[in-house]
Amino acid sequence: TRAEMINRHAAGYYSAIEAGVQTVMASYSSWDDVAAGHDYGKMHGSREMLTDVLKDRLGFDGLVVSDWNGIEQVPGCAKAECAQAINAGIDMVMVPEDWKAFIGNTIADVEAGRIPMSRIDDAVTRILRVKMRSGLFEHAPSESRYNGRAEAVAAADLAREAVRKSVVLLKNNESALPLVPGEKILVVGDSADSLSNQTGGWSLTWQGTENTNADFATGATLLQALTAQFGAENIVYSRDAVGVDVTRFAKVVVVLGETPYAEYHGDVRFPAPVQYSHRRPNDLALLHAVSGKGVPVVSVLYSGRPAYVNDLINLSDAFVAAFLPGTEGAGLADVLSGGPYDFTGRLSFAWPGSACSTGEHEGEVVQFARGYGLSYARPSHMNPLPLPPTPNVCDPIG
Numbered sequence: 001t002r003a004e005m006i007n008r009h010a011a012g013y014y015s016a017i018e019a020g021v022q023t024v025m026a027s028y029s030s031w032d033d034v035a036a037g038h039d040y041g042k043m044h045g046s047r048e049m050l051t052d053v054l055k056d057r058l059g060f061d062g063l064v065v066s067d068w069n070g071i072e073q074v075p076g077c078a079k080a081e082c083a084q085a086i087n088a089g090i091d092m093v094m095v096p097e098d099w100k101a102f103i104g105n106t107i108a109d110v111e112a113g114r115i116p117m118s119r120i121d122d123a124v125t126r127i128l129r130v131k132m133r134s135g136l137f138e139h140a141p142s143e144s145r146y147n148g149r150a151e152a153v154a155a156a157d158l159a160r161e162a163v164r165k166s167v168v169l170l171k172n173n174e175s176a177l178p179l180v181p182g183e184k185i186l187v188v189g190d191s192a193d194s195l196s197n198q199t200g201g202w203s204l205t206w207q208g209t210e211n212t213n214a215d216f217a218t219g220a221t222l223l224q225a226l227t228a229q230f231g232a233e234n235i236v237y238s239r240d241a242v243g244v245d246v247t248r249f250a251k252v253v254v255v256l257g258e259t260p261y262a263e264y265h266g267d268v269r270f271p272a273p274v275q276y277s278h279r280r281p282n283d284l285a286l287l288h289a290v291s292g293k294g295v296p297v298v299s300v301l302y303s304g305r306p307a308y309v310n311d312l313i314n315l316s317d318a319f320v321a322a323f324l325p326g327t328e329g330a331g332l333a334d335v336l337s338g339g340p341y342d343f344t345g346r347l348s349f350a351w352p353g354s355a356c357s358t359g360e361h362e363g364e365v366v367q368f369a370r371g372y373g374l375s376y377a378r379p380s381h382m383n384p385l386p387l388p389p390t391p392n393v394c395d396p397i398g
Contacts, residue, residue, distance in 0.1 A: 001035050013058060022062035022130045026050060026090060028070055045074035045082075050089030063091040063126040071095070081105035083114040091123035154218050156328060163331025168321040169343040169374040170351075171382045176251070176296040176317035178338030178376065183250035184234055185226065186295075188241045189286055191257030191302055193223040200304050200324040201262030208260030219327025222255055222300065229333050241286060246293040253336070254290060256283040256312065257302030266304070271394040273355035276307040278390065287315040300332065308355045310367065310385040321347075338376060346373035353386075356394035 013024075031040040031049070040046045044066055054060050071082035071093060080101035085093070086109075095102045109115045131137065146152035169177070179185060191197040195216045201208040204215055213221065220228070227235045238244045246252060258266075258280065268274055277284035291297050292315075299316035301309065304324055313319045320343075325332050334341045350359035353367030367385065374380055 002033055005031065005033075010053075013054070017058055017060050021060075022133060023065055024054065024060060024062065025065050025067055026070060028067055028073060042074045044070045044090065045077070045084045045088050047088040055089060061126070061129065063123075063130050064089050065092040066090050066094050068094055068096065069098075081109070083109045086115050086123070087119055091126045150217070156218055159326060160328040160331035160334070163322075163325040163328050164334050164341055164344075166323065166345045167325065167332060167335060167343065168345040168347055168372075169318070169335075170321055170368060170372075171313055171316065171319040172374055172376075172379060173317050173381055174296065175379070176298050177320075177336060179226075179230070179251060179253070179298070179336050181230060181337070182234065184236065184248065185230065186241075186244065186246065186249040186252045186290070187223055187226060187235060187237045187255065188239065188244075188252065188290060189255035189257070189283065190239050191222075192237065192239075192253070192255035193221045194257070195219060195221055195327060196260050197257040197302050198222070198324065198329060199260070199326050200258070200302075201260045201266060203260070203326075207262050207265055211260070216327055220329045222253075222329040222332055225329040225333035226253070226336070228330070229337055241289045246290050246295050249295055252290045252295055252297045254283075254287055254297060254299045254316070255302070256280070256286075256299060258304060261304070268305075271356075273390050273392075273394055274306070274308050274352060274358065275311075275355035275390050276301075276303070276309045277311055278355070284311065287312060291315040298336070300336075306349060306352050306358055308352045308357065308367075310353070310387055313382075314384050314387070321351075342377055343373065343375045346371050354388055355390040 026044045028043070030042050031046070032038075033040065040048055043049060050064055054064070066085065069079050071077050071085040071090070072079045074082055074084050077084060079095050080098040082093075083106075086106065093102060106115065110117060110120060141147070193213070195213045196203070196208055196211045198221060199208060199211075199216075204211050223235070223237055236244075236249070256276075258276075260266075268279070287297070287299065296317040297315065298318040298320070299312060300320045300322050301307075301312070302322055302324060309319075320332075320336070322332055335343050347368055347370055350366045350370050351368035351372070352359040353365035357364035357366070359366045365388075
């Protein structure tokens with residue numbers, strides 16, 4: 001509904017535009033206000049949204065760029081031509097393979113009167129305005145004092161701090177955390193020594209699946225960070241825990257993780273369940289291999305989205321939602337070892353409590369509410385979580 005669009009979906013735009021954001025990308029989405037009988041259609045072709053709302057009512061004076069070949073989704077358009085998208089308010093068009101044909105076709109549309117010259121003038125003005133505000137006409141980017149200095153863009157200390165402040169402690173029974181210096185610690189899981197799994201998709205490459213640790217110029221995996229912090233003599237690593245006597249160790253750190261993905265290839269499409277162990281059964285098997293041996297198990301989960309993991313949490317004495325900590329595994333090691341650092345991160349979304357729930361919609365099961373998060377200063381004991389059956393296909397209300 002119009003009220004939902006204004007109060008929920010548009011909420012982030014008000015403060016962003018006020019703060020001076022200069023570019024907005026049109027999305028692939030469509031909007032059909034069924035209750036009002038008004039179909040706004042594809043966002044790339046909606047003048048009502050891109051111009052009337054965004055530019056006029058919200059006062060956005062930067063540029064609107066299309067998404068990758070997004071104009072072809074507008075009815076009657078193609079990758080190489082879409083007068084409707086230009087007229088709707090798209091100022092800069094992303095057509096990576098068809099740009100030559102697009103230029104020719106757009107010139108023809110202007111000459112034929114299908115695109116007013118005033119619209120072209122407005123688009124060019126907006127593009128130049130953004131470039132001028134960025135200082136591109138005053139100094140070449142190469143003149144920056146940071147040009148050529150890799151350390152200027154690495155910002156490792158800031159990234160490490162961001163990791164410490166963003167990871168969330170979901171469970172910590174019997175003070176399984178923090179890890180104690182001098183104790184023998186077994187680290188297991190292929191994600192423990194994978195910068196690709198720590199960083200996810202859109203990192204160096206599109207999906208991130210092509211990357212190896214050697215491709216990253218800086219940073220440390222969690223295994224490397226724990227080894228540096230506790231000493232090589234106290235850290236033993238086994239990818240799959242096969243043939244390892246778990247009882248020889250004081251603690252086990254199990255690093256679970258989704259393999260890298262970005263849009264499309266990583267999608268979990270409804271009605272498929274969102275249970276993590278259905279997509280990564282090897283991680284569930286790994287937890288079964290080390291749990292129940294009388295040794296505290298600390299699980300660390302890398303994930304780029306909410307996931308139903310009650311089965312994994314029940315097999316763990318402590319459970320940390322690390323999300324995607326990027327290259328700075330040392331920030332994660334900082335909070336796992338306690339010392340001067342405690343867990344301060346809190347969930348920014350509701351954590352799902354069933355395999356057919358995202359936790360965000362009415363009627364869905366929530367396991368941990370938005371804002372949940374434990375700390376060493378605020379401990380809590382967790383009883384076993386419910387394990388409802390996981391269907392192969394989810395119904396609409398989960």
